[in-house]
Amino acid sequence: MNKKATRDSFGEALAQLALENENVVALSADLTGSARTAQFKEVAPERHFNLGIAEANMISVAAGMAANGKISFASSFAMFASGRAYDQVRNMVGYPHLNVKICASHSGLSAVENGATHQALEDIALMRAVPGMTVIQPCDDRETRQAIRTVSEYEGPVYVRLSREPVEEINDESYHFEIGRGVIIHEGSSPIAMFATGCLVQQSLKALKLLKQQGIDPTLINIHTIKPIDEELIVRYAGESDFIVSLEEHSVMGGLGSAIAEVTASRCPVRQLFIGTQDVYGESGRFDQLLEKYGLSAEKIAERIVEFAGK
Amino acid sequence: MESRERHALNMRRNILKMIHRAQSGHPGGSLSCTDILTALYFGIMNINEDNLNDVQRDKLILSKGHASAALYAALAEKGFISEEELMSYSRIGSRLQGHPNMNELGGVDMSTGSLGMGLSAAVGMCLANKLDGNDFRTYVICGDGELQEGQIWEAAMAAGYYRLDNLLLFVDHNGLQGDGCISEVMNIESIGAKFAAFNWNVLSCDGHDIDVLIEVARYAASCKTMPTVIIAETVKGKGVSFMEDQPDWHGKAPNDEQLAQALAELGGDSDE
CATH class of the missing domain: 3.40.50.920 (Rossmann fold)
Known part of the structure; x- marks a missing residue:
């Protein structure tokens, strides 16, 4: 069976959204390749912003864009998106309930050889504690694609926990993703x-x-x-x-x-x-x-x- | 008295009354940025009751969110909120939170409070405005002590890199922070050289001369391909003799006697 990492499904789904919705913008912090916004950049380079190695700034920039009506997809490794930028996520995304989708790759142990500094094992706890934050972790390709589309249509902050580790397809063609439904x-x-x-x-x-x-x-x-x-x-x-x-x-x-x-x-x-x-x-x-x-x-x-x- | 000066005077009086009533707030830094806010709301920004709730328009981010009393006082001068509501400042259930929340109050363009984030949000707004091809401008007020936050320089780097000529930052340069003199706590000079190094247009002026602030802001708008910072030379606690240049008045509320003296010094209507 073909295996695919959820970060790859995210990257493809986001690029598709770029073509369909002009309001969608993507932000990265020097992880455009690994956190998979590169495909978005290919199809909509004018709406892709690489803020450099500055995750705190990236999250606040995403908040500012959302305050001006954009649907901001900010990507990094889960460790940095939830950890380094926690204050920004809590106070500038969560508190004003802005339309920012934090798409965090390499979550859990999937940062593999990078070791403990890159393995976010506390990010669900951190993000779950932010009032009004929706926290989603898809399990396969189909679920990730549907989740990305769904969160783009949902108004408010979302943390999407993604993995670099390829997984098998679990859900079949009849699958329908709905936020909050197990x-x-x-x-x-x-x-x-x-x-x-x-x-x-x-x-x-x-x-x-x-x-x-x-x-x-x-x-x-x-x-x-x-x-x-x-x-x-x-x-x-x-x-x-x-x-x-x-x-x-x-x-x-x-x-x-x-x-x-x-x-x-x-x-x-x-x-x-x-x-x-x-x-x-x-x-x-x-x-x-x-x-x-x-x-x-x-x-x-x-x-x-x-x-x-x-x- | 010019009407702008009258607005500034009334804002100072309201700031003191609000903080006195709440027995909480930051009078020093609120009084130091009062004239900058007056210039913005009564000479620079295009904001009125009709466009107040628009997602896109000229916007102001008060990055030094602890000067919230000054922002609310300015919104009251514009007629967006009542003077009566001002007196609910920081009280339970009030829309006028100790640090401003954009979700509670129209005219607050970004939630701030945790220092160092406002400039980044402004970068986001300016990028969005450029994408949308509109000519709205985004204004930010930062404290000088706030420049100690590392994120400010991440944002400065990005604003210079993206050539955000639709961004104007005012640095409220009063030289003091919570713990004392900035030059002694953690020196941030030279501010101008630092922004220039990040490809900013650097200007400086008297931060209490409203006409000059307006003129310099207009000049800044003519500068293309670069963001502009105006280093506004200010006095912390401006307008109240015993608060001026006193770090103690960073985050302390006046008592009844002090309020009476402050209002007497400020003049205006003696309705207290």
């Missing part, structure tokens, strides 16, 4: 619900096969919109489960797992297995090695679910 990938027979986001949807699908061999058949749900989260879907499945599992390529502190627990704790308390990085930095390595080491590979996911089920 997607049931597999309806299982065991009273276990897995909620995964981004790259970990694919790892979870593989984990399902391993679990099946041991007679465990959880339901798998793709939570592409971490904020606003699909409360009703979570409650529906959590209410019928012995335990639930959250899966993210992100710290277990403040990310998807926390967002789910915020719902279940008050509405339907349930045991939860938090799969994510455990309050640590990443390191250099291949993606598969990193997933394995930090407990996010299909095998590790399956092992931990079996273990948790036995408790």
Whole structure:
């Protein structure tokens, strides 16, 4: 099966938008190639702005353009878009609720060999805490394309978490993306619900096969919109489960797992297995090695679910 | 008295009354940029009730958002908000937040408060105006202490690079910041040389002479292919003897007695 990174799908979708909507502008900070606004630049060079290695400035410039009616797509690595420019995102994009789409590549461990300084494992937590910010992490090509189009039509700030790691296509032709609506990938027979986001949807699908061999058949749900989260879907499945599992390529502190627990704790308390990085930095390595080491590979996911089920 | 001077005087009186009423705010830096704001709203910018809510028009970003009282006082002089509402400054539920929020109040063109960001937002507005082929201008007021923020120089670099001749920055050069004299806390001189190095047109003038400010701003508009900075020489706390040049009055509200003295010094209607 063909694999494709969500940053590539983003780059293609954004270039398409450039042709369709004159109001769309793209900004980069010397990562035009890697954060994938190069294709936009090819088709609409007059609407592409490379601000140089100055992410704080880029985010505020994007805010200024949005205040003048533009739909600003600002791109960088997740680390810098959410971390270095946090004050700008919070105070100049979030607070005035401006129409800025922060498209952040190389999220999670997908900055691979670059190591810990480039691996954003806290960005969901940071962006989720900004009032009014929508936080989206697509899991495959089709979902990314639809998400980019949808957020361009949505008025307000959005953080789109993208990856450099190629993934298989998960959703089929009937797929329809809607902000805030989780997607049931597999309806299982065991009273276990897995909620995964981004790259970990694919790892979870593989984990399902391993679990099946041991007679465990959880339901798998793709939570592409971490904020606003699909409360009703979570409650529906959590209410019928012995335990639930959250899966993210992100710290277990403040990310998807926390967002789910915020719902279940008050509405339907349930045991939860938090799969994510455990309050640590990443390191250099291949993606598969990193997933394995930090407990996010299909095998590790399956092992931990079996273990948790036995408790 | 010229009508512009009258507006400036009334703004100073309102600034003091607002900050006194709230027992919170930044009188020193508000009084130092009052004449710049008067020049902008009553001589430079094309802004009125009809275009107030337009997405595109001449815009002002008060990057030194802590001088919010001065901005609100200017908006009241223009008739966009009532003097009565001014007295809700910084109080719970008010549209007049301690630092300005564009979503709450028409006429506030960018939310500011965290220093060093306004110039970048202005770069975005100027780029958008160039894309749209319109000739609106974008104005920014920065504090001189604010120039210590690194993002200012990221924005200065970008504005020079993009040749944003539709951008005009006023530096409110009062020489003081919260902790004391800028030259002692962290010297930022020479400001002009720094902007010139980033390909800016650099001008300087008396920041309390409204007519001169208007004239210099008009001259700046004739400068093509470069953004312009006007280093406006100002006095922190301008107009109130005991506040002038006193770093203590950066972020402190006057008590009843001090307010009475300040208003007496400023003159105008003695309605207090």
